[in-house]
Amino acid sequence: MPRALMLTLCFLAFAVAGAGETPADMLKLARPRVVAADFVQTRRLGELDMDIRITGSMVSELDGRLRWQVDSPVRSVTLIDREKLTHFDGETKQLAVIRQETFPWLKVLRDSLDDWLSGDPERLEKRFVLTVPRPGTLHLEPRDAAQKKLCRSVEIELAPDKSAIAAIRIDENGENRLEIRFSRVRNDPVLTPDVWRVPSR
C-alpha cells in the first residue's frame, strides 16, 4: 500500500511532463507516450537529520503502465497496470500480485491515476492548487484534507531544456521529504516486451 501510494505520485509527475511557464501551459504541452529514466530517491528523515538513498530505474507509459525497479538498497520490481499491481522481491524471489477486484483500494488508486493521467487541468485543479513558484517548476498542493495528510505538497522540476522532468519533491510534513531525481531520461525509447514482465526467478 505505501509503495503504491508513493508510486502514484510519480505517475502524477509524468502526467504533467512537458514545459511551460504557467500550470495550464505545462499541462497543455504534448507529452511523450513512454518515458524511461534512472532515479535516485533521497528520503530525508527530519528528526534523525539523515538521508536514505534508493536508486533504480523506471518506465512510465501514458496508457497507465508503470515499471518501478529498485536496485539498491534492495532489489525489487513493481509493475502497475490496469488490473493489478505486481511486486517482485529480488531478495527473496517472491512474487506478489494484487488484483483490483480483490483489493478495492487498488481501484481507488486507479481512479486517481486516471484523473492525473488525463492531464486535464480542470480535473487536476479540483484536486490540487497548481502554481509555478519559479521557472520550470510546478507546485501542486492537495485540496483534500485526506490527501494533505499524505503529502503537504508536490513539486515537479523540469530539466533546463524543459524536455524532461529533472526531479520530483514530495513534502510530507515539513520535516520528512522525499526527492526523486531523474537522470538519463529517454522519451519514447524502444522497449522490449520484457520491460512489462517480472524478472524470472
Next chain:
Amino acid sequence: MTELAAHLIRACGRHRALFLGVLALLGVLAALAAVFRGRFTNDLDRLFPATRETRAVFSLLHDAHLADAVQLEFISGSDVTRHAAYLEETARKLEKSPMLRQVTFRYRSDDPGAELASFVALAPRFLTPEVLENCSPDAAAKNALKKLAFPAPGLVRQARMQPFGWERDLLTRLRELDEATGMRLAPEFPFFVTPDRRRAMILAETSVRLGDADAVRRLFAELRRCAGPLPEGVELRIISGCSHTLGNEEVLKRDAAISGGVSLVLFLLLFLWACRGDRRALWIPLLPLYASLLTLGAMTFFFREICLYVIGLGGCVTGLAVDQGIHVYAAFHGGDAERRTAALGLPMFLSAATSIAVFAFLGLTGISAYRQLAVFAGLSLALSAVLALTALPLLLDRDRERRRILPLPAAPGTGRRSAALIAAAVAALAVPAFFRVLDNADLSLESLDGTPEKIRAGELDFRRAWRRTGGETAVIASSGADGEEALERLSGIAADLERRGIRPAMPPRPPRRVQAANRRAWRTPETAGKIAKLAEACRISCRRHHLPEKFFDPFFAALTAAVAAEDFSLPPMLEHIDRKMIKTHGVRAAAVALLPDTPENVRAVRAVLENRREEHSALLSRGGFQALIRETAGGRFRHLLVLSVGSALLLMVLVLRRAGDVLLAMTPVAAAWAAVVLTAFLTGFRVTPAAAFAAILLTGLAADYGIYAVCQLRRPEELEIRDPILLSAATTVAGAGALLASRHPVLFGTGAVLTPGILAACLAGVFLVPHLARPEGKKTLAVLGAAILLFVSGCSHTAPWETYPQRELLAPRMRLYPDAPFRLQAVTEASFSGRRFRFVLAAEIDPGTGKVLLAGVDPGSGALLFDGGGKPGEAPRPGTVLAENAPGGLLKFLEALPGDLRQIFISKDAKPLAAEEKTEYIVVYSEKDVLWLLFRDGTAEKRGGGFFSGAWRAEYRDGGRRVHYGRRGPGYGYSLDLEIRKLWCK
C-alpha cells in the same frame, strides 16, 4: 515383612480350597459388576481438568462438526472443466446418499455480476438506514461515469445497482474470509476448480463417526459408487479425516500380524525353554489379569463412568506385576519353597509400593481420567503382589524340575570391572545426549497418527494444489440452541476481539434478529422519505452529468422491494458460505469464525472467552490446544511428578535404610535410561507421547530389578534373582522387541524404548549392581559419578574474566559497535504474526543515555513507515501511510523495537565476569543477565533475559554487519534480520 509373607503363605496353604473358592467367587462378582454396573466412555475431555475452557473446547469440537468434512478431488491430465456435466451429475448422486449432507459443487451462480447486483436486496437487512446519510448523489453519478468509461462487460448493471458502494463492507468480509481459508480457486468458474484447471472438487459432510472403520469403509464405497464410472483420464481422490481411520487400521492390522506373530513365537520358545512346558506357569500372567478384573469390578462402585483408555493404560501398568509372578515361580520349588517365597515379600512389597506411590500422586491432579488410572493401576498392582505371594504358590508344582535360564558363572570374572567402567562411560555419555533427544522430541498428537505415507502424501498434494501458502488457521466456535443463537454469541466475541485490534473472518451475514431489526428501521416513514429524497437527488445528479435520469432507478426499485420483503434468503455464494460456517444439524447448532493461528491471536481469544465466562464458545486451533494443555495440565504435572518420584525414593530409603542401597537400586534405572537415550541419539528416533509412556513403564520395571538385586545382596542365601530377572526381561523384550517391526508410531515408540532399556536394566541388575556393592566397585561408582559430573559441567571449567588467558582476543569480538553515539542504516526484515516485511532501518543510538531514535522506510518507494522513539519507553509512531490501517501486531512490534535495538547494539553495561570453554564455543558470562557465546567460526551470539536459553538472542556475523535477532514469548515474540549497510559515529 518376610514373617508376614510367610504367615500369609502358610494360612492360605492351610485353607487352600476356601481361599481359591473365595477368589473365584470374587472374580465372578467383579465380572458381573463390570458388565452390569460399569458405564464406559472414550471421551478425551476426561484427560483434562474439568475447567470451563476444557468443557467448552471438547463440546464445541463435537458441535462444530469440523471433522465431518469429506472432499472428493477429481484430478485430470487435461482441462477438468470439460467434465462439468459429469461433476454436476455426481454431485446430484451424492446429495441423495443417506451417509452425506451439505453436498456442494456449485458455490455461486453462473453470473457473478448478477450475484453482486443482488447484494442491494441485502442492504435493508445487513445495514442500518444511517447509511443513507453518507450517500452523495453527485459522487454516485461521477463513479458511474468512471465505470462506464471502462471497457468491460457487465459494468453497466454494476454501475446502476451499486451507486453508493454499500457492497464494500460485504466484499471486505468475503475477502477476509478468502484470506483466512486460503483457498486457491479459479474465480471464473462457479464451482471449485484450481487455477490450473487440472483439479475440481465436490465438498460434503458425513454423519459417519470418525473412529468407526466399518462405517468409513461403507462410506468410501458409497462415494466411489456415486462417482463411478469416472471419465477417461480423471482420477478420484477422497480427502477426509476418515482416511486416517482406515489408514491406521490398515497399519495396525499389518503390525498385529507381524509383531503378534513374532512375539507369540518368542513367548512359546521362552515358555518351552524356561518352564519346560510346565502349564502351571500360565498362572503367572493370569493372576495380574484377575487382579485387574477385581479392580475394575470395585471401580464400578466408585466411578460413575470409567474411561476405556484408562483400562488400556492401566492394563499395561499391571503388566509390571507379571515380574512378581516370575520371581515367585522361580523361588517356589523344593522342600523350602515357602521360605524362599516369603523372602520375596520385602522386594515385592517395595517394588509394588514405589509403583503405587508414583500413580497415587496422579490421583491428586484432580483430573478424572488420572484419578481413575491411579486407582486402577495402584489397586491392581497391590492385589497382584498379594495374589503372587498367596495364590500363586497354591497353583504351582513345587516338585518340578529346575532349569537355569542362562548357564553363566556366579563368580565375578576379570572382565567385570572393564564392563562396569564401560557402563559408567555409557551412562555419562547419555547425559548430554539426553538434552539433544529432548530437543528433538515430538509430543504433538499427530505423532501418534499411524496413517500410511501414501495417504499423507495425498493430503499434502491436495493442500499444495488448493491452498495458498500461509500459516495455520484457528477457529472460534460458538454453539447455541439454534444457528441464530450460536451466531449471536459468536458476534459478541468478534466485537470484543475487534476492540483488541483483531478482526476474525465471520460468517458474512448478521444474525436474523439484527437483520429483522434493521429491516424494521428501514420501514419507518422517515426512512421511506429519505429514500425518496435520495432517489430524486440522484435523478438531478444524473441529469447534471449527462446520464439518463432513470439511471439509478433499478437500484431504488430493488431497494424498495427488499425493504418490503419478508424472507431471509441469501444469494447462492453467501448461502454456501453460511451453510459451511453455521452448522444447524446435530443436537446443538454451531457457528464458526476464522483467524490466523498466531500466539497473539490465541492469547487474545482465550482472554476474551475468559472475560465473557463463555461456556458455549471455544478456540479450536493447534496453538490454542497446546496453550490449553500447557496451562491447565502442564503445571500440575510438573509438581506432582517431582513429588511422586520423591515419595518413591523416600519409601526406598525408609525400607532399605541406607542411601547407598537406594543408589544401587536405582542403577538399573540409570542404565535403562542411558541405553534408551543413546539409542535414540544414534538412530535419530524422536520421542513421542507413546515413547514417554513406555519410559514410565521402563522406569518401573528397571527400579524393580534394582530393588530385587539389592535385596538379594542382603539375603543371598534365601533369594535367587538372576534367573527371574533374566526371564522377566526376556518376556518383556520378546513382546517389545517384536514391536520394532511395527509401522505404527505408538507401537514402534513403545518397542524402541522398552527393548534397549530392559536389556540394559536387566544386565545392570544382574551384573552391575552386585559389582558396585563390592569394595572394588566403589571405584567404579566414583568413576561413574565423576564422568556424569564432567559431562554435566560441559567438560570444562569457568575462569574469572580477569585471569582468562584469551580475554584480549575475545574482548573485541564483544565490542561490535561504538560506545559513543552512532548512526546506522540497515536493510531489515521483520517476521511477526506469521508475516514478514522489509524496510530500511535508520537509527541513531546513544549507548551513554540509551536513547534510540529510529525510522523505517519502504525500500521500494521511499515511503516513511514509522519514525520517532527516543528515551527508553518511547515508541516510534506509524507513518501517515500506515497509521490508518496499522494492524495491532504492527503497533506492538513498533513498541518493542527500540528496546530490542538497545539489546542488539548496546553492550557497554554488560561487563564480562567469567569465561568457560566448551567444545564449539566459549561462553562469556556478563553482568545484567547477559551471556555471550563466541563460536570458533567467528560468529558471536548474545543471549539475555533467561536462565538457560534466554528470552532474546542476537546472532552476529561478519563482525556485526549481519544480525539475526529473535525474541521469545510469553511476551510479544518476533525476529529481525538486519544487514547493516552504513554505520558511522555522529
